[in-house]
Every structure is written in C-alpha cells, then in structure tokens.
Amino acid sequence: DAGITQSPRYKITETGRQVTLMCHQTWSHSYMFWYRQDLGHGLRLIYYSAAADITDKGEVPDGYVVSRSKTENFPLTLESATRSQTSVYFCASREIAGTMSYTFGSGTRLTVV
Amino acid sequence: QQPVQSPQAVILREGEDAVINCSSSKALYSVHWYRQKHGEAPVFLMILLKGGEQKGHEKISASFNEKKQQSSLYLTASQLSYSGTYFCGTGEGSSNTGKLIFGQGTTLQVKP
Numbered sequence: 001d002a003g004i005t006q007s008p009r010y011k012i013t014e015t016g017r018q019v020t021l022m023c024h025q026t027w028s029h030s031y032m033f034w035y036r037q038d039l040g041h042g043l044r045l046i047y048y049s050a051a052a053d054i055t056d057k058g059e060v061p062d063g064y065v066v067s068r069s070k071t072e073n074f075p076l077t078l079e080s081a082t083r084s085q086t087s088v089y090f091c092a093s094r095e096i097a098g099t100m101s102y103t104f105g106s107g108t109r110l111t112v113v
Numbered sequence: 114q115q116p117v118q119s120p121q122a123v124i125l126r127e128g129e130d131a132v133i134n135c136s137s138s139k140a141l142y143s144v145h146w147y148r149q150k151h152g153e154a155p156v157f158l159m160i161l162l163k164g165g166e167q168k169g170h171e172k173i174s175a176s177f178n179e180k181k182q183q184s185s186l187y188l189t190a191s192q193l194s195y196s197g198t199y200f201c202g203t204g205e206g207s208s209n210t211g212k213l214i215f216g217q218g219t220t221l222q223v224k225p
Contacts, residue, residue, distance in 0.1 A: 031211045042115065042200060042217035043155070050211055059115075059214065090154060094211070102145070102202070102213065104154035 003027075006091050006105035013081050013112055021076045021108045023091030029103075030096040032074040034058075034066065036087040037107075043090065049074055081112045114138055116203045118216035125191050125223050133186040133219045135201030143204035144177050144184040145213055150197045158186075158199075188221070196223045 004025040013019045023032065034046040035058075045058030047066040055066050063085060065077045074093075078085055091105040116137040123131055135144060143162050147155040161177035161184060172189040188195055198220045202213035 033212065035215070040217060042118075043202075043215035044115070045212060045214060048212050056212075058212065096211075099157075100143070100145075100160055101157040102147070102155075103157070106154055 004091060004093055004103055004105045006089075006108050008108060009106065011108060011110045013110070015082060015112055016080050019078045019081055019110070021078075021089055021091075021110070023074045023076070023105060025072055025074075025093045025103075027093065027095075027103075028071055029093035030071070031094045032068065033092045033094075033102070034064075034074070034076045035090045035092065036060065036085075037090060038087050046076065046089075078110075081110075083112050086110060086112045115214055116201055116216040118199075118201060118219045120219060121217070122220040123222070125221065127193060127223055127225055128190050131188045131191060131221060133188075133199050133201075133221070135184045135186070135203070135216055137182040137203050137205070139182065139203070139205045141177075141179060141182050141203050142206055144175075145202040145204070146175055146184075146186050147200045147202065147215075148195075148197045149200065149218075155200060191221075191223045193223050193225065196221055 007022045033048040035043040044060050049055045049068045052071045089108045092102040094102045119134045145160050146158040149155040175186045177184045198218045200215045202215045
C-alpha cells in the first residue's frame with residue numbers, strides 16, 4: 001500500500017527493555033521525522049533524517065536511537081525504556097521540494113510499565 | 114524552543130469565526146498549519162513562506178509576518194468539521210532546513 005505506515009499500532013513494554021518502533025514510506029521522500037506527542041506539549045521532534053545515512057537530533061533525543069540505511073525505512077529505538085517515554089509516537093515524511101508538506105503515519109501508542 | 118500558540122482552547126458555535134496565533138522567538142523561513150482529529154494523525158492545511166503572502170483554503174486562511182515571527186490562522190464561518198487540535202510548525206532560520214518545530218496546539222470545538 002502506498003503511503004507511510006507505522007508498526008506496531010500499540011505497544012506495552014516494561015521499564016528497562018529495548019523496543020523498536022518501525023516507520024516505512026513508499027514515496028521515496030528524502031526527509032523523515034520522529035515526533036512524540038504528550039498532553040500539553042504538542043508534537044516534539046525526537047530525530048530527523050535528510051536522506052539515507054544522514055540523521056540529526058531534534059528537541060528531545062535523549063534515550064532514543066535512530067538509523068536510516070534505506071530511504072524508505074526510519075526505525076526508532078528506545079534503548080532502555082522508561083516510564084517518561086510513555087507517549088504517542090508519530091513518524092512523518094516530506095518531499096525535498098514541492099509543497100514541503102509533512103505526511104504523518106497513524107502513530108504508535110507506547111506504554112512503559 | 115517551541116513556538117507559542119494562543120489561545121490554548123476555543124469553543125465556537127457553527128458559523129462563528131476564530132483566529133489562532135503562533136509566535137516564535139526565532140527568525141522563521143516557513144510556517145505550516147496542521148489539524149488533528151482525536152485519535153488520528155495530524156493533517157496538513159497550508160504552508161506559508163517568507164514574503165508574508167496570505168494563503169487560503171476554502172474558509173480557512175493564514176498570514177505570516179516574518180518580521181514579527183508570527184503567523185495567524187483564520188477560520189471563517191466555522192463548521193462542525195473544523196473541530197480538532199490545530200498545530201503550527203515553524204521552519205527556523207533563513208532557508209529551508211527541512212525540520213519543523215511544532216507549537217503545543219490549540220483545541221477548537223465547534224458546537225451546533
């Protein structure tokens with residue numbers, strides 16, 4: 001299916017475990033992003049990538065790791081999950097030119113217990 | 114630093130107008146506006162670039178004052194479907210760096 005997909009949709013994990021959230025887009029967009037959404041904070045940028053093998057930190061990168069070996073995939077890993085990382089995580093992609101609009105995935109609701 | 118949106122929440126009756134403001138402490142290249150329905154992903158509304166051009170989308174329009182680092186979203190004759198949370202996303206700097214920093218959101222509720 002064309003578009004941007006995130007998996008899993010819901011995830012419950014225990015404190016201290018490593019967990020990876022997946023993001024896949026079919027448009028070959030250069031830019032990809034990870035945001036977390038918490039009540040009262042809106043959307044906060046965790047990491048972003050301008051192209052394969054190029055990543056950079058956003059506003060709240062601590063405790064997260066990303067990689068981008070292929071243009072279409074941008075996984076986000078929580079190395080050792082903490083309760084403060086309970087959130088809804090959105091992946092997004094955009095063209096390098098054109099409208100420059102972001103298209104968001106459906107989100108992953110992560111609960112750390 | 115996140116841009117600041119105001120108001121945080123607004124309740125309207127159908128047909129009324131609303132203005133949502135977005136203010137940044139940094140120089141901006143662009144401002145995006147998105148709407149998010151409960152339980153869904155944010156959806157793109159419009160983008161404004163340096164130059165102050167006002168954009169429109171049906172009864173929703175926006176302006177961008179780059180000198181003041183501010184943008185406003187205008188919702189005219191609101192409809193029930195306008196309900197949701199509105200986010201501004203700012204592209205900082207003098208050129209397109211690709212990333213957006215979002216405000217905390219403004220919740221809009223339109224009642225019959």
